[in-house]
Amino acid sequence: MQKLSLHEIEQYSHSPVQHAVARHDYAALKSILAKLPKLPKAGEVVTEEESEIVEAAADTVASIIDRRDLPNREIPLHLAVRLGDAASVEMLMASGADWSLQNEQGWSALQEAVCVREEGIAMIITRFYQPLAWAKWCRRLPRITGTMRRMRDLYMEITFDFESSIIPFISRIAPSDTYRIWKRGSNLRADMTLAGFDGFKIQRADQSFLFLGDGTEDGKVPPGSLLVLTHKDKEITNALEGAGAQPSEAEIAQEVAAMSQTNMYRPGIDVTQAELIPQLTWRRQEKTEMVGSWKAKIYEMHHVHISVRSRRVPGALTDEEFFAAETDAQADVEDDYSELLTEEEKQQLEDALTMDALDPLEDDNGDVQ
Incomplete structure (x- = not known):
């Protein structure tokens, strides 16, 4: 366990929780946390009014234990991890600390615990975060469904595809889809075909996601359920079934071990400079098309920046090993896309992917663009 100098400790003097963590003063930390409002467990909040009251209490808790106006924008949990203080980490997580908040570097x-090989601390955080996330969702659910009921019903379509000036023919092999979304009362339905990836091969599935804010009339499906319908197999599954259950120690250890096997990567998307540009016809008029019975305008979104930040995890695969493995996986690209690309196009694609894997573009902070 690390210790801070007196000068470093004084940097946290204006935040009681951080100050107690910095001094390893468990009695003071326990006293502060004991005075915080006790948030209800999952399922105890039923009405929208109760949800609003509880969210106000949750904001009070967060303002104290997730305070961020400190060096490096660290919340107390970050500081406890950096100091290797497992006892403080457990007390903070038990009081509802938000483990997902990022520090100034974006972690x-x-x-942070995984990157400094504090497996024991990582397991403490992992043990708490799923039940905490489920409790937060349950206490917000009445407000979400209430807001949805007051919104106008709607239908919309969202189509996306990719273009690149670096990788040729990316639009022909990159994921693309059209999401069809319906909203009725407190219920939401989304249809899509993009199911995931198997290496470089796109997996497709005709599926629908149904969010039932009020459940079903017969009570067999509870309010706030998220159902996944796979039309080809005629299967219906509840995506939230088992959510909030306490994971076993074996499951926790397995999850932490999996995170420790490769370097840490954090994808990001910046839309602060994004701009919607209307598509025009050859007559320079705004292009339109029919979506159901509605006449809709068509826009393109420009200046969206996607980045990937990486961080070394001691003992994990290096970036070179990771990208080499990805390059080996590209050996099957000819089979994967034999029906999409010509021989010349496949060769150009392999060259572009190999160059990108072996020589990623990085900024001064280690971000891969």
Whole structure:
């Protein structure tokens, strides 16, 4: 366990929780946390009015234990992880600390624990975060469904695809889809076909996601359920079934071990400079198309920046090993896309992917653009 100098400790004097963590003063920390409002467990908040009251109490808790006006924008949990203080980490998590908040470098407390090989602390955070996330969702659910009921019903379509000036023909092999979304009362339905990836191969599935804010009339499906319908197999599953259950120690250890096997990567998307540009016809008029019975305008979104930040995890695969493995996986690209690309196009694609893997573009902070 690390200790701070007196000068370093004084940097946290204006935040009681951080100050107690910095001094390893467990009695003071326990006293502060004991005075915080006790938030209800999952399922105890039923009405929208109760949800609003509880959220106000949750904001009070967060303002104290997730305070961020400190060096490096660290919340107390970050500081406890940096000091290797497992006792403080457990007390903070038990009181509802938000493990997902990022510090100035963009890393959560869990990621920091993994990166400094504090497996025991990472397991403490992992043990708490799923039940905490489920309790937060349950106490917000009445407000979400209440807001949805007051919104106008709608239908919309969102189509996306990719273009790149670096990788040729990316639009022909990159994921693309059209999301069809319906909103009726407190219920939401989204249809899509993009199911995931198997290496470089896109997995497709005709599926629908149903969020039932009020559940079903017969009570067989509870309010706030998220159902996944796979039309080809005629299967219906509840995506939230088992959510909030306490994971076993074996599951926790397995999850932490999996996070420790490769370097840490954090994708990011910056839309602060994004701009919606209307598509025009050859007559320079705004292009339109029919969406159901509605006449809709068509826009393109420009200046969206996607970045990937990486961080070394001691003992994990290096970036070179990771990208080499990815390059080996590209050996099957000819089979994967044999029906999409010509021989010349496949060769150009392999060259572009290999160059990008071996020589990623990085900024001064280690961000891969």
